[in-house]
Amino acid sequence: MAxxxxxxxxxxxxxxxxxxxxxxxxHTSSQGALVWDGKNILPGRGVYxxxxxxxxxxFALRQAKKKAKGRSL
Ligand SMILES: [Zn+2]
Numbered sequence: 600m601a602x603x604x605x606x607x608x609x610x611x612x613x614x615x616x617x618x619x620x621x622x623x624x625x626h627t628s629s630q631g632a633l634v635w636d637g638k639n640i641l642p643g644r645g646v647y648x649x650x651x652x653x654x655x656x657x658f659a660l661r662q663a664k665k666k667a668k669g670r671s672l
Contacts, residue, residue: 609649611657621647622655633662 605618624633625641634641648658 607645607647609651609654610646611648611654611661612651614649616649618647621649623647 606615607618607621607623608615609621618639623636623639623641623645624647625636625643625645626632627634627641627643633646636645648654
């Protein structure tokens, strides 16, 4: 595994990048709230977006829209 770098996909632009070029967010609760996981230590399903400003903005917008929909369980 020497030299192996984990690669993850940005959920916005769908580009594959090394993990250290992405921001990780984790679903830590059943409500689907996403928490920024700066240290890559949080449990739960992770989602990633790359460090492009456009992707960061799109990601934030996406989360805001999800919240606006409310929780219908
Ligand atoms: Zn991206």
